[in-house]
Structure formats: structure tokens, C-alpha cells
Amino acid sequence: MTSLADAAEVVLALPDLYGRLQGTRLAGDFFRDQVLDGGYGACDYLLSADVEMRAAAGYRGDYGDFVLRPDPSTVRPLPWREDTVLVLADAVNVSGALVPVAPRQVLRTQLERLAERGLTAKVGTELEFLVFSESYREAFTTGYRDLRTASRYNSDYALTGLGELDDLVGALLRGMAGAGLRIESARGEVHPGQYEIVFRYGEAMAACDGHVFYKSGAKQIAERAGRSITFMPKFDSGEGNSCHVHFSLWSGDRPVFDEHFLAGVLACAPAFTVLGAPTINAFKRLSPDAFAPTAAAWGTDDRTRAVRVIGAGPSRRFEHRIAGGDANPYLVVAGIVAAGLYGLERELPLPPPGGDGEPLPRTLEAAAAAWRGSAVAREAFGDEVVEHLASAADAELTAFAAVTTDWERQRGFERL
Incomplete structure (x- = not known):
């Protein structure tokens, strides 16, 4: 090696x-x-x-x-x-x-705040992606239209009939194992051509480092195989790509499940949504009946909620389900830590499971405004970081506003 x-x-x-x-x-x-x-x-x-x-x-x-x-x-x-x-x-x-605005430093600052309380965070990520038969160059040439997914039907948990998925996923798993990443599992998902690779949990910064390494490497491996993959949250009207984050607190070598911490994560979720949904496309995934949350609610082993509490005893943890495949893991985890600390510091009560919860922003514009106006965010991250990340959302909105979409042409070319 x-x-x-x-x-x-x-x-x-x-x-x-x-x-x-x-x-x-x-x-x-x-x-x-x-x-x-x-x-x-x-x-x-x-x-x-x-x-x-x-x-x-x-x-x-x-x-x-x-x-x-x-x-x-x-x-x-x-x-x-x-x-x-x-x-x-x-x-x-x-x-x-x-x-201070570098993503690794944003996370490092929040982990240092957590360490002041004698706590550390451990994280494991699940990242979904779609595999296409076309290469990236071929996909670009078609304007990313009429692409063929590498399997023809729902392959959720399937072990056969995965078409071109098997060879590429095998290459991904071998490549990541050869790079020293600790993989827990890999399986087909609901959208045709969709797959998910789950990494074993570890120290928060190292887990995020591994996540970005994997995402970059997966695209390189796919390109070498003459295929293309996308992590974008909503490629079409089918199921989207998520980035679920499994999170646990630790005191020394002992896991800690703190309800005040989880209450803070829920309380801040609407204002912090932009950290896990940084693009316009991300909000097309956050819709009802799409296994993606629309409100800051939690449940026990409930995949319809923003936070899913799972495990028992030492393995009890929560799964944060807001972020899409385009999210920056450093910022998502930094947001979880900052929000959880807010709950700890104020001893916020955990609401009952299964409630409606405060709605999450439905658009990037609303999410950026909520983030920019959050006193909790400004206290935890500082004005420079808050404004920098909000400005990134502004730039995305400005770029999109200048584009005439196919939907507009189809709707208005002849009939208006």
C-alpha cells in the first residue's frame, strides 16, 4: 500500500x-x-x-x-x-x-465547544447515489436528459437483478477498503439505479473527512468505469438521494443519550436546515411522502421524521435525516453539535415523539432567511460564518433566477 x-x-x-x-x-x-x-x-x-x-x-x-x-x-x-x-x-x-469559514474549521470550533463539557461526538454517514449507464461526458452531451439508470426497477434490498450496479459498486467497495475507509454495508435503494453505502461510525471529524474522500473517489471510480453517478438530492420525480447522519454523544468511552441535546437539535432544525440543504434542488427532496422530513419532529425507529431514535442501551443514538446528498458533512455535523449544545445549556425539554413539529423551510430562500435571522446560529458560529454561508445560498438563488427553465418553456411557449 x-x-x-x-x-x-x-x-x-x-x-x-x-x-x-x-x-x-x-x-x-x-x-x-x-x-x-x-x-x-x-x-x-x-x-x-x-x-x-x-x-x-x-x-x-x-x-x-x-x-x-x-x-x-x-x-x-x-x-x-x-x-x-x-x-x-x-x-x-x-x-x-x-x-474561520473553512468547513473543517467550522466543525472543529463546535467540537471544541463540546469538549469543554467533557463530551465527544461519534458519527456515521449514509450516502445515497444514482448510477447511470452513460459516462459523465455522454451525460453532459445530452444535457443530462434521457439517461439510463443502471437498473430498471426498484432495487431496495435486492441481491439480484441489479444490472450494471454490481460491477461498479464492487469497484467502489474495493477502492474504499483499499483506501482504509471502514464500510459497514451497501445495498440497493428504491429509485432504479440507486444505491447506498454506509460507513462505520467514528470520531466526528474523521468521519466527515472519510465522507468527502469517498464522494470524490466514487466519482473518479465511476468515470474510469465509463459510468456516471450523481448525489444530487432530486434527479427526477422519483426518490431522492439523502445523506443520513447517525450521531452519538460520548463521555470518555461511555455513550451518552441526552434528551436536552436532542431537544436542541429539534428546536434549531428549521433555522439550521440550510446546512443540510444548500441548493435549490435540495428542497425538492424535502417533500411529503418521500421518506424525507418536512417538520422538526422525532420518533422511535420512524423514517418519516427529521430525527429517528434507534438502538438500545450503549448503542442508542439518533439518525438525523434532513440532509440531502449535496450536503457538506462538516456543516451538517457542526449544526447538530451547535444545536445540541443549545439544548444542553438551556435544558430544553424533549417534546413527545410523533408530533407535528415546527415546519422546515420549504425553499432555499426561506432557509437562508431563517439561518441569517437565527440568534442561536450567530451565538454559536459567529456573524462571519453565518453571513458567509447565507451568502452562498444567495449566490445559488441569484444564479437560478437568471435561468429560463424547460418547465417555463413547456408551460408558456404556446399557451400564454
């Missing part, structure tokens, strides 16, 4: 606002000689770029550099690239301080 000590190539990567990995490829000897201890420069707009890599999110910089400081604890081999490893980086500004 290739290690940092002998890699011919090192990919230095920074998770951006959407949880995508941005960075550069470096010669292994150059990385070891100069970058491992000294860092490497990258344009500071990377933490303000929108989906199409245009400076957005309230960017007011001059396109200068910040420093990507490698985190050696994140090194993983890339089994699908010969003699190559990937290492995640933290963004450091010219004064040597960590950039």
Missing part, C-alpha cells in the same frame, strides 16, 4: 463550502521536502466559490493566496491511481490563523 513516505504523487485537497475537494497535485519528494511542514499556497476564493467555481458567497478578496496546511492524520492512498496518496488540508491565512 502506498504511503506518504514513498508516494510519487500527493494530492493536497481542501474541502470547499459544498464538501467538494479542491486542491493540487504535487510531486511526492517536493511535498515531503517543502509542503508537509510549510504548507502550499492556493487562491483564497476557493472557500467562496459557487458550484460553477465562480467567486460568490460575498467574496471581497483580491484573489490572493491563503496557505493549505496538510493534516497528516488524513493521509489515504488512492488505490485507483498508481503511487498516489491524498491528504486533506486546513486553510491558514497570512497571519497564521485558521480561516
Whole structure:
């Protein structure tokens, strides 16, 4: 297995606002000689770029550099690239301080607040995706229309009849295992061509690091196989792609289930929705009768609620079900921690299970307004982070407002 000590190539990567990995490829000897201890420069707009890599999110910089400081604890081999490893980086500004709006730092700040109470968080993520027979280039050429899913019908829990899914999913599992990710399970889902891979739980930051590594690697493996996959929350009118987060509190080596913490998660869910639903498309998934929540309610082993409490005794935990496949895991988990701490600090009572709960925002515009207006968010994250993330939503809304959609043409071309 290739290690940092002998890699011919090192990919230095920074998770951006959407949880995508941005960075550069470096010669292994150059990385070891100069970058491992000294860092490497990258344009500071990377933490303000929108989906199409245009400076957005309230960017007011001059396109200068910040420093990507490698985190050696994140090194993983890339089994699908010969003699190559990937290492995640933290963004450091010219004064040597960590950039507060960088997603890893946003999460780190909340985990430090949790640690002040003698608590840690453990997380496991479930990420759904759709597999298509076409390559990414072929999908692009068609405008992402009339694509063929890699299975023809509902393959929920199916072990046969998965068509082209089997080969690609096998390659994904082997690739991730070779990179050292701990996989718990993999199974078909409801939408034709849909699959879910579940990772074993671990320390919160490491779990999020593994999540973004997997998401990036899965696309590379699919591309090499001549296929395409998408994590977008709602590709069509069928079932969407979610990012469920299993969360547990720990005091030392002992798990803790705290009702005040869960009450805080529910109380803040409407204002914090934008952390798990950062795009316009995400809100098409958050609709009734879609196994996606529409209100801040909880239940015991209830997949129709925003929070599903599962397990018993030491394994008791909750599953946060709001986030879609496009969510940034660092921000989702940071929001869970900040909201839970709010509940702990104020000893909020946990409402009864199965209630209606406060409705979640139905649009990105409403979610951004709720986030921007949240006193809890500003106290927990600070004004800079709140405004930065709200501005990212603003940029998404502005971009969409400038586009004439197929729906508008079909509705209005002849009949209006």
C-alpha cells in the first residue's frame, strides 16, 4: 500500500463550502521536502466559490493566496491511481490563523465547544447515489436528459437483478477498503439505479473527512468505469438521494443519550436546515411522502421524521435525516453539535415523539432567511460564518433566477 513516505504523487485537497475537494497535485519528494511542514499556497476564493467555481458567497478578496496546511492524520492512498496518496488540508491565512469559514474549521470550533463539557461526538454517514449507464461526458452531451439508470426497477434490498450496479459498486467497495475507509454495508435503494453505502461510525471529524474522500473517489471510480453517478438530492420525480447522519454523544468511552441535546437539535432544525440543504434542488427532496422530513419532529425507529431514535442501551443514538446528498458533512455535523449544545445549556425539554413539529423551510430562500435571522446560529458560529454561508445560498438563488427553465418553456411557449 502506498504511503506518504514513498508516494510519487500527493494530492493536497481542501474541502470547499459544498464538501467538494479542491486542491493540487504535487510531486511526492517536493511535498515531503517543502509542503508537509510549510504548507502550499492556493487562491483564497476557493472557500467562496459557487458550484460553477465562480467567486460568490460575498467574496471581497483580491484573489490572493491563503496557505493549505496538510493534516497528516488524513493521509489515504488512492488505490485507483498508481503511487498516489491524498491528504486533506486546513486553510491558514497570512497571519497564521485558521480561516474561520473553512468547513473543517467550522466543525472543529463546535467540537471544541463540546469538549469543554467533557463530551465527544461519534458519527456515521449514509450516502445515497444514482448510477447511470452513460459516462459523465455522454451525460453532459445530452444535457443530462434521457439517461439510463443502471437498473430498471426498484432495487431496495435486492441481491439480484441489479444490472450494471454490481460491477461498479464492487469497484467502489474495493477502492474504499483499499483506501482504509471502514464500510459497514451497501445495498440497493428504491429509485432504479440507486444505491447506498454506509460507513462505520467514528470520531466526528474523521468521519466527515472519510465522507468527502469517498464522494470524490466514487466519482473518479465511476468515470474510469465509463459510468456516471450523481448525489444530487432530486434527479427526477422519483426518490431522492439523502445523506443520513447517525450521531452519538460520548463521555470518555461511555455513550451518552441526552434528551436536552436532542431537544436542541429539534428546536434549531428549521433555522439550521440550510446546512443540510444548500441548493435549490435540495428542497425538492424535502417533500411529503418521500421518506424525507418536512417538520422538526422525532420518533422511535420512524423514517418519516427529521430525527429517528434507534438502538438500545450503549448503542442508542439518533439518525438525523434532513440532509440531502449535496450536503457538506462538516456543516451538517457542526449544526447538530451547535444545536445540541443549545439544548444542553438551556435544558430544553424533549417534546413527545410523533408530533407535528415546527415546519422546515420549504425553499432555499426561506432557509437562508431563517439561518441569517437565527440568534442561536450567530451565538454559536459567529456573524462571519453565518453571513458567509447565507451568502452562498444567495449566490445559488441569484444564479437560478437568471435561468429560463424547460418547465417555463413547456408551460408558456404556446399557451400564454
